[in-house]
Amino acid sequence: MARLTAENPYIHPDCVIVQSTFGRFVEIGKGSRVVDSRFGDYSYCDRGADMANANIGKFANIAAHVRIGAPDHPMEKASLHHFLYRSKDYWDTAEMDDAWFAHRRARVAHIGHDTWIGHGAMVKPDVVVGHGAIVASGAVVTKDVAPYMIVAGVPAVPLRARFSEQISDRLQALAWWDWDHNRLRDALQDFRSFEAEAFLEKYE
Structure with missing residues (x-):
């Protein structure tokens, strides 16, 4: 029986999940933290991701100990410290700085379909990682x-493109990541055996 299902994400032990949503066939690795985030169908993260x-x-491959959307500190203020915005943790009479937390939530990192984020990489807020891109370990x-x-x-700086611009455009137009579960299964052997251009020639 398949381990992953369309109904519920497979969440390993010791995870912290806060106000986040998950698509079908999603897996969250042991000890990961996911806050104010959305996972598309078939995406997963390995252990200790944050x-x-x-x-x-969809279909994002996120390795262990990756950090995406790491929130920033108020660099323009007199202090960087938590007490400025997590003030209630320090004084009974103070409130949290809701405006600062809203500012953080508005700075969303976007990870495209069929991406690979390597071990220990970090993607900063407001960054878009395009479909099919690869982020090397530690970047x-x-x-x-x-x-x-x-x-x-x-x-991080560009090393090289995976494919020509034409192949890249054709793959994005094909948008196989939007195929239903049964169609993906039917094409599984072709995904395994064809290189990108041959796959396109068959399925465009």
Whole structure:
């Protein structure tokens, strides 16, 4: 019997899940934290991932100890510390700074469909990682990543495109990630055996 289902995400032990939603066939690795985020169908994260204010597309492959949408601190203020906005934790008479938390939630990181975010990588708030892109292990992504581009480094810079622009455009137009579960199963052997261009030639 298949381990993943359309009905409920497979959430491993010791996870913290706050105000987040999950599509079909989603898996959340042990000890991960997912806050104010959305996971699209078939996406998963490995153990110890940490996501806040993130919109994860379909079929995203997120390795262990990745951080997406790491919230920032108030750098322009006299202090960076929690006491400015988590004030109620320090004084009975103080309130949390709701405006600061709203500012954080508004800065969403977007991860496209069929992406691969390597071990220990970080994707900053307001960044868009395009469909089919790969973020190398340990990279820190501070700027948008084009579809089907491979980036690496601190800060991350493009290494090379996975495919030609024409193939990239055709894959995005095909949008196989929107196929239903049965159609994906029917095409499974072709996904396994065909390279991208041959796959396109059959299914366009």
